Amino acid sequence: MRLMKITQNEVTVVADSREPGRSSRWRGRHRQHARARALPSIVAALFALSSATAFAQNPDNIAEREVQRRQAGIPAGEAALARGKSAMHSRNYTVAYQEFKTAIAYLPDAVVSGRAHDEAADGVCKSGTVLAEARIAQGDHAGAEAILSEIINRYDPNCRKAQELVANLRQPGYFNKTVDAGFINKVEEVKRLLAEADGYYQSGQYDKAMKSYDRVLALDPYNTAARRGQERIDNTKYQYGEEAYDETRARHLWKVEEAWQQPVRKYGAVGPAADNKGR
Known part of the structure; x- marks a missing residue:
């Protein structure tokens, strides 16, 4: 008969002294096997404990890293905003639309960069609606609605021009959709x-x-x-x-x-013609 002895860090299986025929060598081997079987459980428990401690610290670390990432992206966002304004001034609305969207991706809507973020959103609204109007003029109503939906749903929900164009596109008969x-x-x-x-x-x-x-x-x-x-x-x-x-x-x-014209007489002419006329 075997008995199990449990301590803080190990589990030991020992033989009952009343069980006959068991030598001390046999009991030693079984004690070693029991320790080997208990070791993985102990390691797993320690790993779970360390993971819990790390998990308790991760939210703070993640938040700090996110703040650092956003602050590092502000210069890139401001540069994209400047490029968008320049393209808007040159009437290159396709480039302006892309640059303003890039600026919003880098500029958080926070105290530090909130004004630049709002300028980028306004740029998306203006350049995007111009592109949508061009699509409508070309008969690409589906493409125009896709641009307008992107503006409203992702960048500037308060873009009134985009809202008006979407409403007009969805109103039957407002645009001639046979013009493709x-x-x-x-x-x-x-x-x-x-x-x-x-x-x-x-x-x-x-x-x-x-x-x-x-x-x-x-x-x-x-x-x-x-x-x-x-x-x-x-x-x-x-x-x-x-x-x-x-x-x-x-x-x-x-x-x-x-043909009926008379030739002009030449007076004082010398030659056969003049002699014949004289005769």
Whole structure:
């Protein structure tokens, strides 16, 4: 029969003295095995104790490191804010929008950087709404709404312009949603061809101008500007034909008159012609 002896740091299994046939060597080996089995439990308990102590200290350390990280990011945020303002001044709204968002990521809404944070949020509102309006003009209503939702949900919930545009996009009939990106591209191509045709006309290249107007009508069969341009070319050619006819008629009449013209007599001329006339 075995008995278990438990102390503070070890567990010992001993043999009952009443159990016959057990030698002291046997009891020693079993005591060692018992200690070996108890060691992992002791190590685990010590590890749990140390982890609990470390966990109690971690929140303070994490908070301190977070404060240091935010303070270190303030210069980068201010630099991004300056770049955003410069891009806004240059009307590069795409770059401005990205720089203002970067500035907000580095500038905490705190006492130290609260003013810069608010300026960046205002920049996101202004540049983002300009980009959204450009998307609407291009017929990309889904892209415009995505930008506006990002502004309101992540950066500036009080951006009134973004709120108004979202409401207008969701109101049926406010924007003509049949005007898609393909239609906008076609309109731009028509404008380009009309300008090209007018340039050909001004330089007297009427045939090339007519071809450009034909290309416009292939894209937009009811384009009145192209028809007026072709009419102007036809009138110009007609006027040229009238002038050419008058010039040709006048030239031939002049040749007929020239044939009936008497030669000019040359007095005092010496030679066979003068002798014949004298006879």
